[in-house]
Amino acid sequence: MWVDFRVGRAAGVCGVLAFCRGGLLLKYITGRDVGVMELLVRRVLSVRSATAPRLGAGGLVFYLSDVTGVQQLWFFDGSRHDVYAPVEGRVGDYRVSKDGVVAVAVDRDGDERWRLYLLGDDLREVSTEGVNSLGVWSPDGSALAFTSTRDSPSDFHLYVYRRGEGRVERLAELGGINVVEGWSEAGIFVTHYETNLDSTIYLFRGGELRELTKHSGEALNFSPRYVGGGKVLFLTNADWEYVGVAQMDLATGSWKYLVQLDRDVERFDVWGNYLVFSVNEEGRSGLYQMHIPSGLTYKLPAPAGVATHLEYRDGVVLFSLSAVNKGHEVYVYKDGAVRQLTRSPRFGAPLEQIPEPRSVWYPSFDGRKIQANIYAPPGEPRGVVVYLHGGPESQDRPEFKPLVAALVSAGLLVAAPNYRGSTGFGKSFVHLDDVERRWDAVRDVEAFAKWLQGEGIARGRPCVAGGSYGGYLTLMALATAPDLWACGVEMVGIFNLVSFLERTAAWRRRYREAEYGSLDKHRDVLVQLSPATHVDKIRAPLMVVHGANDIRVPVYEAEQLVQRLRELGREAKALILPDEGHVITKVENRVKVYTEVIKFILQHV
Structure with a gap:
C-alpha cells in the first residue's frame, strides 16, 4: 500500500544572530549539542537568495528574491529594496520594457506550468494556457514576443502579445522547444533546440523564418545579441569542443569566433565596443571584459563563485553570483570596482565558516x-x-x-x-x-x-x-x-x-x-x-x-x-x-x- 509522509511545520529559529557564530559551529559538528545542530541546519536551510538582476527605467535595478519565502520580483532604487508588486505564486522570470512595463512568468506550487502576466496594480493576463516561455519586448515596448505550448502540447510556437490591443497573435509554427532571445531592428531572434546539446538560431522578419546557424553534426548555437551594422554575436561550440563567442554577418551568413578557449563561455553581454563574458574555470566563473576591435581582454575583480546572470548596459555590469559560503547575491561592476547590492537574510547561519x-x-x-x-x-x-x-x-x-x-x-x-x-x-x-x-x-x-x-x-x-x-x-x-x-x-x-x-x-x-x-x-x-x-x-x-x-x-x-x-x-x-x-x-x-x-x-x- 502507498503511504506518504508529510513533515510538520518547522519550529521557529532563534533571533539572537550571534548564537551560532564562532566556535559553537565546531561544538555543533562534534555532535555534543543536538539542539544546536538542528537549529544551525534550519538556519542554513533558511538562507535567502537574490538573482537575475536587470536595469529598468529610471535607474531601477530589478532582481528576483525569495526573502518572502517564495521567489518574487524586487527592485532597488539606490536607497531601498522592496517587492515590486506581490504575486500569488513563484516568479520564475521577468522582462522590463523600454517604458517600464514589467512582464512576469509565474507558476503555482512548483508546477512549472509558467503563466505570463503584465505586472502593475493588478495582474493582466498575457498567456496562461499550456506552458509559456517568456521572451523579450519589442524595441519600442509595444509588444512582447514569447513561445508557448498553448496550441500544441509538444511544441513551443512563436507568439506576440500586442499591448495596445490586449491580444495574442501566433507568428510562426515551430516544432519542439524554442526560446525568444532578442528583438531588434533586424527582427526577432529565436533559438530552436533539436536536443539539449544541439540548437539553431532563427531570425523572424517580415513573416518569414530564416535559419542563421545551419550546421552539420551537433552544435549548440544560442544567446544571440544584435549589435547593429548587420552583425550579431552568439554563443556556439560549432567545430569546437567548448562554447565560445562568435560574430556573424547577417548579410552573408559568414561567422568567426571572437572568443575561443579550452573551456566554456557560459554567458555574455555587449555594450558598444565592449564585451563582458563569464568562463567556466573548473567549476568557478571567471568574469572578463574585452575591447572588441582590439581584442584586449582583462579579468574583472569579481568574488569567487558561479555567475548565474550577466547584463551589461550603459557602462554598468550587473551580475548575480552564487558561492558556497556567500549564498546567491547581486553585484554591480562600475568604474573599475565591484559592489554587492543585496545582502539576503542568513538567519544567523555562519556560512563564512564553510570552507x-x-x-x-x-x-x-x-x-x-x-x-x-x-x-x-x-x-x-x-x-x-x-x-x-x-x-x-x-x-x-x-x-x-x-x-x-x-x-x-x-x-x-x-x-x-x-x-x-x-x-x-x-x-x-x-x-x-x-x-x-x-x-x-x-x-x-x-x-x-x-x-x-x-x-x-x-x-x-x-x-x-x-x-x-x-x-x-x-x-x-x-x-x-x-x-x-x-x-x-x-x-x-x-x-x-x-x-x-x-x-x-x-x-x-x-x-x-x-x-x-x-x-x-x-x-x-x-x-x-x-x-x-x-x-x-x-x-x-x-x-x-x-x-x-x-x-x-x-x-x-x-x-x-x-x-x-x-x-x-x-x-x-x-x-x-x-x-x-x-x-x-x-x-x-x-x-x-x-x-x-x-x-x-x-x-x-
Missing part, C-alpha cells in the same frame, strides 16, 4: 580521470555523503546549494563527482553516457566511492544522495553495489525509464529520448538500465522525496519505487510534497524536508 571545496581528479574503472568536488566541514567529519548532480547535462560547481551547505554544517563531508555525461569538460565528454553507455556513469560513481575509501576520505560506508537524474543514479548505485552504501536519499528521481518517458511532459519526451534512448528503438536498453529492474538488490535504507506537481519526473516514479521496496521488506521512508513540483520552491518546505533528510543520513552513516 571552499577542494577539486580532485580520481581514476574510474577504465582509468579515465573524473573531476570531483570535496566539501569538507571545519572539523572531523561525522560521515561522508556522495552527492550526485542532476541533468545529466549539468555539472557540480562550487555554488550555494542549500542541502550541501546544510550537510556540511551538520559535520558531514560531501563528495560530488562530475561523472561522464557532465557538462563543463567538452562536448565529447557529455556523450560518454548516452543510451547503453549509461552503465559507465554508474561505474564512475562506484569507482568514486571506492576511491574515497582507499584515500581514507571515507572511513566507513558513505551515504549516496541525488536529485532528478542524480536520484536515478542514486538508485542505480544502491542496486549495483549494495554492500558499498550505508543509506540513500533519492529526490524526484527516475525509477523506471519506460514509464518516465511515457509520462513526462509531452514537450520534454523527444529531448529525454535523445539522452536515455527511444521507447521505439531502445526499449530493451531502457528496461535494463532502469532501477526498477534491479530494485530487489537494494538493501540500504532509503529516503524518497518527491513533489506531487512534478511535470518533469511524475510522482508515479516515487510511488512505484516505495511500493516495490516495501513489498520487498526494505526500509523506505517517503516524503511527498503536495504543494511542490520538481524543485522545492518554498523556503518553509525546504527547511522541513531537508532537515528530515539530514536526520535520516546521520542515523545511518
Whole structure:
C-alpha cells in the first residue's frame, strides 16, 4: 500500500544572530549539542537568495528574491529594496520594457506550468494556457514576443502579445522547444533546440523564418545579441569542443569566433565596443571584459563563485553570483570596482565558516580521470555523503546549494563527482553516457566511492544522495553495489525509464529520448538500465522525496519505487510534497524536508 509522509511545520529559529557564530559551529559538528545542530541546519536551510538582476527605467535595478519565502520580483532604487508588486505564486522570470512595463512568468506550487502576466496594480493576463516561455519586448515596448505550448502540447510556437490591443497573435509554427532571445531592428531572434546539446538560431522578419546557424553534426548555437551594422554575436561550440563567442554577418551568413578557449563561455553581454563574458574555470566563473576591435581582454575583480546572470548596459555590469559560503547575491561592476547590492537574510547561519571545496581528479574503472568536488566541514567529519548532480547535462560547481551547505554544517563531508555525461569538460565528454553507455556513469560513481575509501576520505560506508537524474543514479548505485552504501536519499528521481518517458511532459519526451534512448528503438536498453529492474538488490535504507506537481519526473516514479521496496521488506521512508513540483520552491518546505533528510543520513552513516 502507498503511504506518504508529510513533515510538520518547522519550529521557529532563534533571533539572537550571534548564537551560532564562532566556535559553537565546531561544538555543533562534534555532535555534543543536538539542539544546536538542528537549529544551525534550519538556519542554513533558511538562507535567502537574490538573482537575475536587470536595469529598468529610471535607474531601477530589478532582481528576483525569495526573502518572502517564495521567489518574487524586487527592485532597488539606490536607497531601498522592496517587492515590486506581490504575486500569488513563484516568479520564475521577468522582462522590463523600454517604458517600464514589467512582464512576469509565474507558476503555482512548483508546477512549472509558467503563466505570463503584465505586472502593475493588478495582474493582466498575457498567456496562461499550456506552458509559456517568456521572451523579450519589442524595441519600442509595444509588444512582447514569447513561445508557448498553448496550441500544441509538444511544441513551443512563436507568439506576440500586442499591448495596445490586449491580444495574442501566433507568428510562426515551430516544432519542439524554442526560446525568444532578442528583438531588434533586424527582427526577432529565436533559438530552436533539436536536443539539449544541439540548437539553431532563427531570425523572424517580415513573416518569414530564416535559419542563421545551419550546421552539420551537433552544435549548440544560442544567446544571440544584435549589435547593429548587420552583425550579431552568439554563443556556439560549432567545430569546437567548448562554447565560445562568435560574430556573424547577417548579410552573408559568414561567422568567426571572437572568443575561443579550452573551456566554456557560459554567458555574455555587449555594450558598444565592449564585451563582458563569464568562463567556466573548473567549476568557478571567471568574469572578463574585452575591447572588441582590439581584442584586449582583462579579468574583472569579481568574488569567487558561479555567475548565474550577466547584463551589461550603459557602462554598468550587473551580475548575480552564487558561492558556497556567500549564498546567491547581486553585484554591480562600475568604474573599475565591484559592489554587492543585496545582502539576503542568513538567519544567523555562519556560512563564512564553510570552507571552499577542494577539486580532485580520481581514476574510474577504465582509468579515465573524473573531476570531483570535496566539501569538507571545519572539523572531523561525522560521515561522508556522495552527492550526485542532476541533468545529466549539468555539472557540480562550487555554488550555494542549500542541502550541501546544510550537510556540511551538520559535520558531514560531501563528495560530488562530475561523472561522464557532465557538462563543463567538452562536448565529447557529455556523450560518454548516452543510451547503453549509461552503465559507465554508474561505474564512475562506484569507482568514486571506492576511491574515497582507499584515500581514507571515507572511513566507513558513505551515504549516496541525488536529485532528478542524480536520484536515478542514486538508485542505480544502491542496486549495483549494495554492500558499498550505508543509506540513500533519492529526490524526484527516475525509477523506471519506460514509464518516465511515457509520462513526462509531452514537450520534454523527444529531448529525454535523445539522452536515455527511444521507447521505439531502445526499449530493451531502457528496461535494463532502469532501477526498477534491479530494485530487489537494494538493501540500504532509503529516503524518497518527491513533489506531487512534478511535470518533469511524475510522482508515479516515487510511488512505484516505495511500493516495490516495501513489498520487498526494505526500509523506505517517503516524503511527498503536495504543494511542490520538481524543485522545492518554498523556503518553509525546504527547511522541513531537508532537515528530515539530514536526520535520516546521520542515523545511518
